[in-house]
Each structure stands twice: as structure tokens, then as C-alpha cells.
Amino acid sequence: MDKSIFDITFQNTDTVSKIVVGLERISEAFRALLWEYAKTIGLSPIQIQILIFVAYHKEHLCTVSHLAKEFNLTKPTISDAVKALEKKGMISKHKTLVDSRSYFIVLTGEGKKTVSATEHFANPIRTQVAQFDQEKQESLLSTINTLIYKLNRTSILSVQRTCFGCKFYQKNKEDHYCNLIKTTLSNKDIRLDCPEFEESA
Template sequence: MVSSASVAGGGEPRSEDDPTVPERVVAALDRIARGVRAHRQTVATDAGVTVLQADLLRALHHGPPPPALAGPLAADLGVSQPTVSDSLAALERKGLVERRSTPGDRRRSTFALTPDGDRLAGGLRRADDVLADTVAALDPDDQEHVLRGLLDMITGMLDNRILAVARTCPTCRYFEAGTDGPRCSLLQVPLAPGDLRVDCPDHEPV
């Protein structure tokens, strides 16, 4: 069958077997995700670590949130705590991460980068510049539209329990949509489209 909406809109008739716009967006995101994974796999292999170990180094280099504990790191990366614990132990053996006792609870350990780990993590983050460059090549207005669209998708994925962690502006209790544009009630400042955060340290879930 042919979609009447396509004909009415003046475009080529669209078969109902053709992907819808939402399906094409998902396919595009999947293609992007595969590209990012392949890029990071190559970077991690060249650095002598696994992809998960590289993700942990980036997370520790970025600083909290999440807290530098196995549980929160696992939740943030969407993997099991035992898997993260094993990867942290491997990084510790490589001299890239050191374990520290938590004050008041010696059974809990926090993790910090060693000087070698900090240098490697910095290199891993710089290797992602090529990814940011592809976005920077877009028109500034398009960059902001893409950011807002992706943030809205993250909100939907959180609502549908596809994501467990989201520290974005639209999912924060301090976020106010407002008729005059979004605003952060914590900082008491308006939020321009390019100011919306993907990983805010002051985030409080709604």
C-alpha cells in the first residue's frame, strides 16, 4: 500500500513497507553508535586496554558524577558491577588505577587514576575530538536542534527504562521549561539551547 500522507504532502508515494521517519532516526543512531564503537575499539586496542577499561578511565578522568565506586560506575556504563570490578582490578594491575579505602567504611573502595592512568585517559578523551569535529561541521543552529532532540530522546528512553542513568537538564528537578524558554532554578539562570547539559554534576532526578 501507498501512504496517503506522502501523496498529500507532495512527495513521492511511500510504500507502507518503507521505514517511517522514527525508524530511520533509530537506524541512523544505530549507524552512528556502531561508528563510535568501532572508533573507540581501535583507540582502546592501540592503548593496550579493553573498551570497557577505556570507558572507566574516561569516567574517572571526567570526575564525579558518577562517584568513583564500582556500583555507580557500573550503573552509569550499563554493565554489571562484577564486570566493572574485574575491569578495575585489571587497570589496577596495569598501574593505571589505584584503590583507596573509603573513610569510615574500609569494605568500600574508591578508585583514582595514577599519573600514568591520567595521561592515558587524557589521550583517550582527545581521541574523541574527531567525533566532536563531525558535529562542529554542522550549522550552529543545527547543532542546537540535534542536541535538544537527543536530550528529548534520552528523556523518553529513561521513561521507558531503556536507560538507567540520565543527568540531563530536561530530567532534572531544577529544570523549568517556562514560556520564555528553559531555566535552571538552582543556578537561577536562563538556559540557551546550547547551554543544556548532558551530564550535570548538580543534577537531581525529577
């Protein structure tokens, strides 16, 4: 039977376990910062995340179905959060042309103000990462991109929009290439969330 990564004796002798536990600690920092902002404005963390997501993504991604996949939550959970945001006057629902029963979410003026007040909640983490030299930043970005892609391919993450999973992405020996913009990409050019992303077959 495999040893648990949370077994301290084993963890201290296993590099992979240390990395996984380290990622857990970083996710805790992210959640703690988000909760801190949520408490000050009377919203839940997922409501803040929905508002920020809607602010920066195309309307076809701003539906209850997609948001449930995006945040790995159930449709009823997202639907409840959306209803609460609508009640607070922060979003409005627009029916889709394809199906009159479905709708996409749009920010109101109040919603945009809330995004402006909350969207920088993760800046304390950014500040620390910004202190790494360029080589470390690019190495970390490459590792994160690859990990997200692999977690998606094993169905642990429902959604990913990294270059590695896009139909326009091509690997030429050591180089990355985007067939949409016809450009060679460096490691730092690889995107985590590309607006032109189309999933590869």
C-alpha cells in the same frame, strides 16, 4: 504485529525507523573509534571509558556500583575491568568513609597519561558535527537531550544527568530555567552531564 525497523522495505517508508537505524550506525562509529584506540594501547574499550569517566567526575560517582549503572553493565564486569586497571597501575582504590567495604576509584599518574592519550578518540565525529550550522547543532542537541531523558524514564538507560531530569530544572512556557544558578537557559545551555545534577522527585 509491528514491522521490524530492520526490514528494508518498511524502513525506507518509515521516518522513525530510519532515525533509529541511523542512531545505531552512529553508535557503531563510536565503538569502532574506541576499539581502534583500545588496540593500540592494550586496554579494553570499557577500561578506557572507565578511565575517562573517573578523570572528569566526582568521586562519589566513581564506584563499581555506579559505574555498572553508568555503562549498563554488571558489577562483576566492571569489577574485573577495575582490577585489570589496578594491576596495570592506572588506578588506585580509596575506601569510603561511610562503608569500609566499598571504595571509590582514583587515577594514578599512569592513568592520567592514558586518559590524555585516549580521550580524544571521538574527535572525528565531533569534527563532522562541528560543520553543521548553529541552528542544526542546537536542534540536534535538544533532540538528543530529550531522547536520553525519555529513555531513562522508561528504564532503558539507567543513568542520565541532563537538565530535564534535574530537581533544579524548570520549564517556563518556552524558556528553560535553572533554579540552582538562577538563570534562564537557552537550548544550547542544556547539559547532557551536569556536575550539579540532582534527580527530580
